[in-house]
Amino acid sequence: MRRKVLIHILALIALIWTVVPIVWIVLISLMYHHEFASADIHLFPHQPTLANYVRLLGGAAPDWNGTAQGPNAYGPLIREGLLNSAQVAVWVTVLSMIVAVPAAYALSRVQMRFRQAGLLTIVATRSIPPVATTIPFFALYQGLGLSGTKTGLVIAHMTITVPLLVWIGTSFFGGLPPGLERMARVDGCSRWRAFARVVVPASRHSMTAMAVIAFITSWDEFTFALIFNTGTPAQTFPPALSSMFFQVSVPTDVASATVLGLIPPLLVAGLFQRYIRKVNLVGL
Amino acid sequence: MEPEVLQVGISVESVTKRYGKAPRAALDDVDLEIRPGELLAVLGPSGGGKSTLLNVLAGLEPVNSGRLRFGDEDVTDIPAERRNVAVVFQSSMLYPHLSLRKSIAFALTMQKLPAEEIQRRIDEVAGWQRIDHLLDRKPHEVSGGERQRSAVAKALVSHPALLLMDEPFSAVDAQLRRQMRTELAKLHRQFGTTTVFVTHDQEEAMSIADRVAVMRAGKLVQVADPLTLYRRPASAWLADFVSVQPFNLIPVEHQDGGALSAFGGSLVLKPPGGPLPQRLDLGVRPEHLRITRSESSAFRILTREIIGGQVKYTITTDRGDELVAVRSDDEVLDADTPVDPAVDWAHALAFDPDSGDRLDVRFNEVVASVS
Numbered sequence: 001m002r003r004k005v006l007i008h009i010l011a012l013i014a015l016i017w018t019v020v021p022i023v024w025i026v027l028i029s030l031m032y033h034h035e036f037a038s039a040d041i042h043l044f045p046h047q048p049t050l051a052n053y054v055r056l057l058g059g060a061a062p063d064w065n066g067t068a069q070g071p072n073a074y075g076p077l078i079r080e081g082l083l084n085s086a087q088v089a090v091w092v093t094v095l096s097m098i099v100a101v102p103a104a105y106a107l108s109r110v111q112m113r114f115r116q117a118g119l120l121t122i123v124a125t126r127s128i129p130p131v132a133t134t135i136p137f138f139a140l141y142q143g144l145g146l147s148g149t150k151t152g153l154v155i156a157h158m159t160i161t162v163p164l165l166v167w168i169g170t171s172f173f174g175g176l177p178p179g180l181e182r183m184a185r186v187d188g189c190s191r192w193r194a195f196a197r198v199v200v201p202a203s204r205h206s207m208t209a210m211a212v213i214a215f216i217t218s219w220d221e222f223t224f225a226l227i228f229n230t231g232t233p234a235q236t237f238p239p240a241l242s243s244m245f246f247q248v249s250v251p252t253d254v255a256s257a258t259v260l261g262l263i264p265p266l267l268v269a270g271l272f273q274r275y276i277r278k279v280n281l282v283g284l
Numbered sequence: 285m286e287p288e289v290l291q292v293g294i295s296v297e298s299v300t301k302r303y304g305k306a307p308r309a310a311l312d313d314v315d316l317e318i319r320p321g322e323l324l325a326v327l328g329p330s331g332g333g334k335s336t337l338l339n340v341l342a343g344l345e346p347v348n349s350g351r352l353r354f355g356d357e358d359v360t361d362i363p364a365e366r367r368n369v370a371v372v373f374q375s376s377m378l379y380p381h382l383s384l385r386k387s388i389a390f391a392l393t394m395q396k397l398p399a400e401e402i403q404r405r406i407d408e409v410a411g412w413q414r415i416d417h418l419l420d421r422k423p424h425e426v427s428g429g430e431r432q433r434s435a436v437a438k439a440l441v442s443h444p445a446l447l448l449m450d451e452p453f454s455a456v457d458a459q460l461r462r463q464m465r466t467e468l469a470k471l472h473r474q475f476g477t478t479t480v481f482v483t484h485d486q487e488e489a490m491s492i493a494d495r496v497a498v499m500r501a502g503k504l505v506q507v508a509d510p511l512t513l514y515r516r517p518a519s520a521w522l523a524d525f526v527s528v529q530p531f532n533l534i535p536v537e538h539q540d541g542g543a544l545s546a547f548g549g550s551l552v553l554k555p556p557g558g559p560l561p562q563r564l565d566l567g568v569r570p571e572h573l574r575i576t577r578s579e580s581s582a583f584r585i586l587t588r589e590i591i592g593g594q595v596k597y598t599i600t601t602d603r604g605d606e607l608v609a610v611r612s613d614d615e616v617l618d619a620d621t622p623v624d625p626a627v628d629w630a631h632a633l634a635f636d637p638d639s640g641d642r643l644d645v646r647f648n649e650v651v652a653s654v655s
């Protein structure tokens with residue numbers, strides 16, 4: 001009983017810790033700059049407005065006192081960034097799944113030599129900070145003409161997501177009942193069919209979770225995006241936001257851009273949360 | 285019910301199976317003839333190769349050498365999906381993500397049978413296994429026993445040529461186990477599908493099987509009907525293994541005048557019949573060791589256990605030698621009672637003390653030889 005109370009209190013603290021900054025940013029994004037910059041510091045907007053969003057998305061909206069205001073100059077940058085991020089994240093998700101799912105499956109279910117060593121090597125690549133690999137990547141990308149392209153960024157992101165998904169997937173597939181494929185085999189499936197008809201459907205929740213993780217990882221990725229694509233037409237949302245942040249001194253505008261960038265991952269996580277919740281994350 | 289009986293004999297010819305570079309073969313030159321329609325139990329201690337034999341029969345593991353035949357057909361190189369076998373595995377006998385109905389129908393769907401035929405077959409097996417009302421649930425939504433019955437239904441629905449079961453009842457409690465064992469025997473009588481049933485429970489094997497194949501360390505030790513196995517086990521190890529109660533193995537030596545002396549002379553036995561080898565191990569089941577009250581005996585009762593209508597006594601000498609005897613509970617003897625053990629010679633067995641092989645000795649008749 002006492003333990004339960006403690007767990008609830010800890011969960012509440014964690015919730016406040018994660019949610020408060022987001023709520024705060026949302027509240028700021030709903031304020032006029034005039035209100036935000038006034039001497040009277042407060043949390044909830046007295047005069048809530050969507051003007052910051054409208055102007056960021058290319059529309060015109062009057063200021064707090066009715067003065068006309070045109071579209072936000074950084075609107076195109078942010079919109080392009082969102083679009084690029086979405087494209088990159090979708091490609092990263094699809095390609096990472098295509099590579100990582102069979103790899104994770106093989107590592108967890110097929111008898112092979114050096115399985116543990118292989119898995120450890122894959123996991124170990126995760127401990128290398130992306131900054132460490134950017135210079136070789138940069139040199140390579142210059143030579144291949146991949147610098148400043150979405151393709152290049154997709155490949156760079158996959159160096160993060162594939163090992164991550166292989167690692168997670170190995171534990172997911174390892175949790176399937178041991179005789180599953182054998183049962184499918186005697187029921188008339190070839191090895192490949194047993195995978196496609198039984199293993200995949202039986203682990204659809206886990207695989208959804210893997211895809212969501214890939215999407216969010218790519219969406220959030222900053223280092224590669226910053227170094228390869230800043231200032232190019234292929235710039236994704238995180239560097240776009242960062243340059244806006246450094247060049248504009250209007251926190252309410254930055255806040256609304258930030259919130260726009262939060263929407264896609266929240267949407268993805270929300271849409272699939274009923275699957276993710278069924279996934280047993282113990283042992284990860 | 286009118287099952288479409290498909291009775292196939294199976295022959296396993298000098299099959300050897302080795303996993304990777306393991307020093308010991310999991311199946312070591314196994315020869316086994318499974319008769320059409322027979323219920324064969326495969327019995328043996330853990331690691332003996334029972335599951336391996338099953339997987340090899342199912343086509344889930346390739347063999348290193350030897351041939352497998354189903355009827356006249358050589359299936360050695362035919363993969364699992366085309367062998368027409370059904371397997372009830374020890375664990376996960378149903379698909380966790382499918383309803384029982386879909387699990388049971390899965391093999392039929394793979395065979396692309398028409399929907400009405402699938403429906404008809406499911407209704408049929410669900411009726412036999414009394415799971416009609418559960419068909420739309422997932423495996424984790426039914427009890428262990430119901431899951432077990434569904435697994436058997438799933439195995440039977442495809443009318444397999446060979447039904448393989450790997451310790452199918454190990455996950456259910458003792459009482460249910462006994463009940464399902466009887467149901468399986470009944471079902472087998474109705475169906476007549478050639479069945480191989482793996483278990484490490486000798487009682488289970490001996491009670492329902494037409495024949496029992498005992499495996500140990502990758503080798504087939506003996507294949508025989510349960511009574512033969514019980515009466516004429518090939519070795520002392522086997523006699524002990526198939527015995528429900530502890531088996532008495534008494535090293536004896538000849539004395540003058542044909543008597544046998546055991547335990548340093550604490551026990552002197554006088555078997556009827558002719559010459560015996562100089563040394564032998566005498567095998568006596570507890571039910572064939574009679575004990576009677578006798579003040580002069582070197583044996584005393586150490587413990588007694590009452591087992592439904594019978595009493596099991598452990599008797600001991602001062603030296604610590606122990607024997608086990610079972611008698612009816614007409615008269616229950618107390619601990620410390622001095623008793624005299626006597627052997628029921630008609631059922632006594634003799635084993636070679638070195639190899640453990642059974643010697644062809646009949647104590648109540650005149651006797652054969654030893655090497």
Ligand SMILES: Nc1ncnc2c1ncn2[C@@H]1O[C@H](COP(=O)(O)OP(=O)(O)OP(=O)(O)O)[C@@H](O)[C@H]1O
Pocket residue numbers: 303304306310328329330331332333334335336337484
């Ligand atoms: N997949 C495998 N890889 C390597 N060795 C294996 C494999 N499966 C079984 N073995 C080995 O083969 C031998 C026989 O194993 P098997 O599973 O057939 O025994 P079993 O009689 O079924 O035992 P149990 O009663 O414990 O199920 C054992 O020594 C085991 O360690």
Ligand SMILES: [Mg+2]
Pocket residue numbers: 334335336450
């Ligand atoms: Mg086994």
